[in-house]
Amino acid sequence: MPLPTDFRFSQGSLQDYVDCPRRFQLRYVGRVAWPAIELEPVIENERYLQQGTAFHRLVHQYALGVPAAQLTTAASKKDLRRWWRNYLESRPANLPAARYPEIVLSAPLGGYRLLAKYDLVAVDPEQRVVIVDWKTSRKRTPRRWLEERLQTKVYPYLVVQAGAHLNGGRALQPQQVTMIYWFADFPADPEHFVYDAARHETDAAYLTALVQEIAGLGDEFFPLTSNERRCRYCPYRSLCQRGVAAGQFDEVVGAGLETRPYELGDALDISLDLEQIAEIEY
Numbered sequence: 001m002p003l004p005t006d007f008r009f010s011q012g013s014l015q016d017y018v019d020c021p022r023r024f025q026l027r028y029v030g031r032v033a034w035p036a037i038e039l040e041p042v043i044e045n046e047r048y049l050q051q052g053t054a055f056h057r058l059v060h061q062y063a064l065g066v067p068a069a070q071l072t073t074a075a076s077k078k079d080l081r082r083w084w085r086n087y088l089e090s091r092p093a094n095l096p097a098a099r100y101p102e103i104v105l106s107a108p109l110g111g112y113r114l115l116a117k118y119d120l121v122a123v124d125p126e127q128r129v130v131i132v133d134w135k136t137s138r139k140r141t142p143r144r145w146l147e148e149r150l151q152t153k154v155y156p157y158l159v160v161q162a163g164a165h166l167n168g169g170r171a172l173q174p175q176q177v178t179m180i181y182w183f184a185d186f187p188a189d190p191e192h193f194v195y196d197a198a199r200h201e202t203d204a205a206y207l208t209a210l211v212q213e214i215a216g217l218g219d220e221f222f223p224l225t226s227n228e229r230r231c232r233y234c235p236y237r238s239l240c241q242r243g244v245a246a247g248q249f250d251e252v253v254g255a256g257l258e259t260r261p262y263e264l265g266d267a268l269d270i271s272l273d274l275e276q277i278a279e280i281e282y
């Protein structure tokens with residue numbers, strides 16, 4: 001099945017392609033539902049995912065004006081309580097006053113569209129834009145790993161392409177943009193990526209080439225990753241005849257390793273509410 005003409009790329013789907021073209025094809029083109037456990041133990045994995053989702057919800061509600069005391073009462077589970085306390089005490093300081101939590105932006109890319117859902121975009125019009133992403137991984141993800149992630153390329157690129165309406169209608173310049181990864185378990189050790197025109201140009205070329213490469217594969221059978229460690233955390237491993245047993249939860253969430261196939265939660269990209277998208281043509 002070829003890529004539909006109205007296909008929308010996200011950092012999650014592009015990351016899947018880079019990690020394993022076949023997984024991209026199965027998940028996003030074929031939309032193959034293949035029941036398999038991604039991580040063992042299942043209950044611990046589920047609990048962790050729920051806590052991470054709940055943390056993002058709390059931060060979103062706080063940004064919308066719900067009083068902290070009220071939200072603190074809701075943060076009753078162990079991990080969530082710790083993350084929320086860290087957020088209240090040590091969240092990124094000096095963010096611009098205009099805050100856009102959970103905003104979705106979209107722009108054309110290589111004949112298709114690219115979209116992203118941000119945890120937070122904070123804007124000081126005509127001065128600076130700060131993208132903040134909340135991470136709940138148990139180990140501090142290394143900068144060199146983050147640097148390679150599609151998220152670090154897509155988010156700043158797209159805010160420049162599609163964020164003019166956040167800047168009083170004027171185009172954003174790449175050098176105005178900073179991206180911060182803030183770690184709920186390492187609140188004093190966030191990672192900053194400062195954007196610039198050279199990086200924007202490089203990202204534009206890379207992302208366009210990636211989309212064109214994917215589109216060029218048409219309805220071919222996309223290749224399987226040569227890194228079989230990725231298959232241990234992939235729901236399609238029995239379909240691909242790459243084993244049956246799931247990877248261990250501790251290896252993924254606890255390690256912050258490059259071996260993990262994708263950031264937990266990225267799979268949620270597939271269910272973005274397209275009605276929310278601010279589509280800016282250029």
Ligand code: SF4
Nearest residue numbers: 020224231234237240
């Ligand atoms: S099991 Fe391995 S080869 Fe198959 S889709 Fe998943 S990561 Fe790719």
